[in-house]
Amino acid sequence: MKISEIKVFVTNPGRNFVTVKVCTDEGVYGLGDATLNGREMAVATYLEEHVAPCLIGRNPQDIEDIWQYLYQGVYWRRGPVTMAAIAAIDMALWDIKGKVANLPVYQLLGGKCRQGVTVYAHANGETIDDTLDKVAECIEQGFKAVRLQTAIPGLKETYGVLGDKKDYFELQGNRPLPPEQEWSTAKYFKLVPELFERARERFGDQVHFLHDVHSRLTPIESAKLGKMLEPYNLLFLEDASIAENQANYELIRQHTTTPLAIGETYNTIWDCKDMIQNQWIDFIRVAATHAGGITGVKKISDFAAVYNVRTAPHGAPDLSPICFAAHAHLNTATHNFGIQEFVGFGNEACQKIFKHDFKLDNGMIIVSDAPGLGVEFDEQQAEQYQYKRSYLPVSRLEDGTLWHW
Template sequence: GSRPLPPEEEWSTQKYFNMIVKLFHQARERFGDNVHLLHDVHSRLTPIESARLGKLLEPYNLLFLEDASIAENQDSYKTIRQHTTTPLAIGETYNTIWDCKDLIQNQLIDYIRVAATHAGGITALRRIADFASMYNVKTAPHGAPDLSPVCFAAHMHLNIWAPNFGIQEFVGFGNEPSSRIFKHGIEVKDGIAYLSDAPGLGIEFDESVAKEYPYKRSYLPVSRLEDGTVWNW
C-alpha cells in the first residue's frame, strides 16, 4: 500500500558470536592475506561485547571494525579500545565536527566515516579530515545505496585532496533510475575510482528523467531480539 511497514530482522548476539570467527577464518582462507577485510557491526553490540569481538578478530587483520557500538556515550569506545588492537571506524550518522571531536582527539577511533550529505558538505568534511590527520585518524566516507553519485563525487574530490585518506565505501550506481538521472564519468576499475575532469563535481542531473520516478515511501529495517525486543539496527 501507500504506507508500507518497515521490514523486520531478527538478531541474536550469541548466534552472531558463534559464527563470526568461522566467517573470517574462511574469508582469509579463500581470499588470502593481501585483501582488505572490513566488518560492519551496525551498533548491535555493547562496548564490552565489541571489545571481545575486536579481540577475536585480531588474527584476521581487519582494515577496520565499523560501528561496533553506538557512541552517544563516547566513553564507550575507551572500553573497546583498551581491550583490542583491531582498528575502529564510526561516523556515518554524524552531523558536525563536534560529534566526532572527542573520539578523534582521544584517538579512540582509526577511521572517521562522515558523509558530505549528512555532515555539512565538502567544506565541513575538509575541516574534519584536517583535524583527524593530526591524530592519525584516516577518512572512510560513508557510501550507502541511498547516497547518489553527487555525494560520491563530492567524497572523491575530497579523497583526492586528503593526505589522510583511508578508503571510500562504494556500492555501485548500477540501478536504472540512478544511471539515467545522474550523468557522470566516474569509473571504478580493480577497486580504484577514477573521476572525470568535467566542470564542478562532474555530475549532471536530468530533472526530466527524475520526474519518471516519483517518490515512494520506504523504511530502514527494524531489528528485534528473538523475544521481540526492538534492537539497534
C-alpha cells in the first residue's frame, strides 16, 4: 500500500475547518483535521506545498516514521503551523490503519480503559443568574461537569459570552479584522467569587465546576484567584496565566490548592515538560489538532502519567469533528484521562459535512466502533461552504495597553 494523493479542503459551515484526506493506491483513505483558528490558509499551504509532495509513494502504515520524518526531519521544528499539518497527516494515517485492520482506533491504542468519555459542558451567561440557569439546563441534560463563565459588569464584552452575536464572524462586523475587547482584573475579581459561591449554594456538590481565566492574569493574580476559589472545590481552573515561562506555574502552585489546567495552545511536549514533571499543573489540555495528532498527544499523555497529571483535551468549536473523534479514541484508551471539553456536535451544516455515530449519553461520549476514526467527509457538501477570513479577538487593558486574549 502506498500514499497516492493528499487532498486539502478548507470549508466554513459556521467555522473554518481545514480537512486533509490521505488517499492510497488500494482505495483506502484517511481523514485528519488541520484547523488553526485565524491562520487556516497558512496550514493549508504548508500541507499542499511542503508536506504532500514528500509523502507520495510512502507506506501509510509507517505512522511513527512518517511522524518523525515530518517533525525531526525538518530544520524548522515545532510551531502551530507545522504541528497542525503533522497532526492532520497523523490522524489520517491512524484512520487508514484502523480501516485496514477493521478495528476502531482505540483498539489499536490498547483498547478501552473506560466505558465512556466524561465530558464537561459550557454555561455562559450575561449575568450570574443567567449562567446558573444554564448550569441547571446542563444538569438536566445529564452533564456531571460544567464550565461557568459570566459577562463582567462594566466591560462591553467578556470571553465566552458573545451577547447578541452568535459567532466571531458577527463579532467582527463588516470589517473582517480582529475585534478588540477591554479587560479589567479588578472588575473580574469582584465577579468570579460571587459566581461560584452562588453556584454552590444553588447546586451543592452534585456537579463539578470549572472556570477558564483565558490567560488574563499575572501569576500572582492567578494565585490570589485560586486561593479565593478554594472553598468552591473546582475540578480545575483553566489557563490562569500565560506560561511561556513555565516557572510561572511554580509561583501559582505555591499559593493555592485549586487544581490547575493548561495547554490548549501547546504544540509539543517541550511546551509543558517542566510544568508536568514538577507537578505544577493537574491537567494537560493539549488538542490533537494542535499538538501533532494522535501520536503527539499520546507521547505527552504517557509522560504526564508518570507525574500524576491527567489529560483534559481542548474541545473548542474551531476543532472539527475529526479532531473530536481523535480525542474520543485517545480518551477511551488513555489510562490517565481526566475529562473532555464538549461544545456539541456542530450545527446542521457541519453535521452534513462530517458524518459520524458518536453518542452523548448521561454526560459521556460513547466512542464509535466503526473501523478507523469513524468519521466520513462529504466533499460535495463541503464545497458549498467557502472559506471566510476570521480572527479571534485582541484584548487591551482599559488604558489601551495590549493584553493577553
